[in-house]
Amino acid sequence: MIYTVTFNPSLDYIVTVKEFCMGMVNRTERELIYPGGKGINVSLVLKNLGVESTALGFIAGFTGVEIERSLKELGCLTDFIKTKDGMSRINIKLRSKEETEINGRGPEISKEELSLLYKKLDKLNNDDILVLAGSIPASMPASSYEDIMKYLEKKEVKIVVDATKDLLVNVLKYHPFLIKPNNHELEEIFHEEVKTKEDVKRMAKQLQELGAINVLVSMAGDGAVLLSEDGIFYESLAPKGTVMNSVGAGDSMVAGFLTGYLKENDYKKAFYMGIATGSASAFSEKLATKDEVVSLLKQLS
Structure with a gap:
């Protein structure tokens, strides 16, 4: 089973305004609202690709209720912890001549509530996959990712980290x-500035030397590079398409990579699946669907 952790889930409210003007009343042309957060995005795309996962994390208030309800409606498994105070955040994504984001703060997470997450992590089995993605709320220890990985160190859990x-x-x-x-x-x-793919490869190698098993580097329209655990580099340009939405593309790449890896046990195929899935989300208003991914894979084969 794959488990994703989103410490600070959100409702993403995406609005399109033809020409946004500061200090004026602006009326939307289009509106979308759906559950967000990096781990949640991974779970949603995994579901679209036919892979089950369980979304973990913290929710609060009426927005938290809606996050959980909508995820279940979309077919995702959830096992959230409900915090006593506050409300899950609403993130505004404003699309106009430029993309602007206003991200909410989210609820305070107490030590007691954080301990409940560890009890859920106790249930993970060897060969399970845990995805840790996104930022850590100010109310939690900055070392939370380290703490979780140290806690699970004796288990043979494959851990994916998408953080900065x-x-x-x-x-x-x-x-x-x-x-x-x-x-x-x-x-x-x-x-230092990344100027070439050789720079990317050199930095990926350094990250692997520091301990990472596999290093997947996304480069938007320039494609991606994978350094696998056996020291082999894979690289590819992105498939052709019109970028409509950059939100969730990186999370989709992670979901695609995991899907390819689990189904094929082949890093090259997982790499191409990751690129196709990330691009499919970028070329769509919503997250990638299986049909969109299969179509883009044909460009990469």
Whole structure:
């Protein structure tokens, strides 16, 4: 079973305004609302690709109720912890001449509520996969990813980490099965500009030397690079298409990679499945569907 953890889920309210004007009343042309958060995105895309997962995390208030309800309606398994105070956040994604995001804060998570997550993690079995994705709320220890990986160290759980800067670097000593930085995050980690794919490969190799088992680097329209655990590099340009929505593309790549890996046990096929799935989400207003992924895979084969 795959488990995804989203510490701070959201309702993503996506509005399209033809020409947004500051200080004025703006009327929307289109509106969408759906459950969001990096781990939740992974679970949703896995479901679309025919792979079951269980979404873990924290929800609160009427927005938390809607997050859980909508996920179940979409066919996802959930096992959330309901916090006593606050409400799950609403994130506004404004599409106009430029994309603008306003992300909510979310509820406070107490030590007691955090301990309930560990009780759920106790149920994980060897060969389960755990996806840790996204930022850590201010009310939680900054070391939460490290703490979870250390807690599970004696179990043979494959852990995927999709996080930025120190959140990512600090977990490498626990040998995550997969990490997925993008090229901009590599620049933040290594404090240097990524100019070529050779730069990407060199940085991916350094991350592997620090402990990561597999390193998957997304580069938007420039495609992606995978450094597998056996030291082989795979690289590909992105398939052709019109980008409509960048939100969730990276999470979709993780879901696609895991789907390909579980079905084929082949890193090359998992890599191409990841690229196709990430691109399918980028080329759609919503997250990737199986038919969209299969269509894009034909460009990569």
